[in-house]
Amino acid sequence: MKIIVCIKQVPGTNEVKMDPVTNTIIRENVESIINPFDTYAIEEAVRIKEKFGAEVYGLSMGIPAAAEMLKEAISLKVDKGVLLTDRKFAGADTLATSYALSLGVEKIGDYDLIICGKQATDGDTAQVGPSLAKALGIAYVTNVSKIIDINKEKMHCMKITDDGYEEVEVKMPALITVVKEINMPRLPSIKSMKTAKKSEIEFVTFNDVIADEKRVGLIGSPTQVLRTFVPNHETNSEMIQGTAEEQSVKLAKILLTKQLNM
Numbered sequence: 001m002k003i004i005v006c007i008k009q010v011p012g013t014n015e016v017k018m019d020p021v022t023n024t025i026i027r028e029n030v031e032s033i034i035n036p037f038d039t040y041a042i043e044e045a046v047r048i049k050e051k052f053g054a055e056v057y058g059l060s061m062g063i064p065a066a067a068e069m070l071k072e073a074i075s076l077k078v079d080k081g082v083l084l085t086d087r088k089f090a091g092a093d094t095l096a097t098s099y100a101l102s103l104g105v106e107k108i109g110d111y112d113l114i115i116c117g118k119q120a121t122d123g124d125t126a127q128v129g130p131s132l133a134k135a136l137g138i139a140y141v142t143n144v145s146k147i148i149d150i151n152k153e154k155m156h157c158m159k160i161t162d163d164g165y166e167e168v169e170v171k172m173p174a175l176i177t178v179v180k181e182i183n184m185p186r187l188p189s190i191k192s193m194k195t196a197k198k199s200e201i202e203f204v205t206f207n208d209v210i211a212d213e214k215r216v217g218l219i220g221s222p223t224q225v226l227r228t229f230v231p232n233h234e235t236n237s238e239m240i241q242g243t244a245e246e247q248s249v250k251l252a253k254i255l256l257t258k259q260l261n262m
């Protein structure tokens, strides 16, 4: 079996700075971590590998520094890291990101299962998993909390819904997005961290894939962030003093005045 885990590098801080001109996140020189939901995706892929035998690829689209994050994934028993990185991929919205990731998946080729995190902690849309499955023309199941059985033909899994749980059977190849209830991610050993540091990450540029230039990066993004801002939570409060009776009379007067002014 070949499993591809989509791993996104996200800022490891809440102090995210935005480029005032492009309205995109400034990712350079910011401490970055593996998107927390993707650590569960990695762990699940590695558990399948340990139980049934599989080759696990970590796939990311990001700046060249994201290669270090893929090495971290290798220290967690991912076999190979592939990084889509090119100026042409930059500034992608979820649609262009999914398209670019589909190019990476096709470059790796011959896959059985793709595992994504439920959502990224920066963009937070939870769109990339389903959108990637659509770009590849394969079935997907979101919010998976347990893989009950899996083989090269089909997978039986459990997903969390608003009302409880659903058991789903899906034909392979398929894509799943996973929630944190699925497992408890392992920590890397010192030895595996040292070995992973020396591992080679495959860099894939725009010219390495057969891609439609109009579908990647900022040009290929039908949605654009126009403005980012912290909402202004201004509250005007007035304390009403007196007995309960006095307070209710004063409150009624205030409400009446407000109603008349509307």
Ligand SMILES: Cc1cc2nc3c(=O)[nH]c(=O)nc-3n(C[C@H](O)[C@H](O)[C@H](O)COP(=O)(O)OP(=O)(O)OC[C@H]3O[C@@H](n4cnc5c(N)ncnc54)[C@H](O)[C@@H]3O)c2cc1C
Pocket: 006, 007, 008, 009, 022, 023, 024, 025, 035, 037, 038, 041, 059, 060, 061, 062, 090, 091, 092, 093, 094, 095, 097, 098, 101, 115, 116, 117, 118, 119, 120, 121, 122, 123, 124, 125, 126, 127, 128, 129, 218, 221, 223, 224, 225
């Ligand atoms: C309207 C809109 C406009 C945007 N415009 C810009 C922009 O102009 N410039 C810009 O930089 N960003 C922009 N973004 C953010 C950018 O779209 C997201 O960072 C990116 O598309 C991933 O979406 P997400 O973070 O919501 O991921 P989610 O859909 O929440 O992620 C789900 C899962 O998909 C996988 N995944 C997601 N992204 C990657 C990745 N890069 N590599 C590997 N796996 C991944 C992971 O497994 C992750 O757990 C925009 C977002 C929106 C909604």
